[in-house]
Amino acid sequence: TENNQQNYRFLLLNGPNLNLLGQREPDVYGSATLAHIESELRHKAEALGVTLDCRQSNAEHELINWIHEAATSNVDFILINPAAYTHTSIALRDALAGTKLPFIEVHLSNIHTRESFRRHSYLAELAVGVICGLGAQGYELALQAAVAQLQQRANT
């Protein structure tokens, strides 16, 4: 289908503690491991003509450096689950603002039904959109929405 012709490059960033996904609190974050989620998403991305580069770090500076690199290495879209840095990191916000790259913020859990400190995101107002509470499917929905956004821009 024409979907395979665009060859978009997406960066998936997962923040702190998500390397533990599936091992603890499966009732909140699901039972799938991050490696499984990344593998599934890479396959879905290929079907949409997207090359997906998946990274995870517990280090704020590493996530920031990867965002800087994305800006100068023709990444078309960032999908990011900032985890706890969502609620704390002005530095991560500044890095994303500086790149001018479009991004979608993804949360596995519904951050609005949990502790109050999880209800504010320093990144959300800069995002194309935010998906939360839909578990691992949230990443797939973000992937699909990002492709649709880029195709709309290409057709305008």
Ligand SMILES: O=C(O)[C@]1(O)C=C(c2cccc(Sc3ccccc3)c2)[C@@H](O)[C@H](O)C1
């Ligand atoms: O729902 C999310 O995806 C979220 O971004 C993810 C988070 C997250 C991610 C990974 C681990 C944990 S806490 C944890 C630690 C060890 C094992 C299982 C969970 C929270 C929270 O910090 C955020 O408030 C919400």
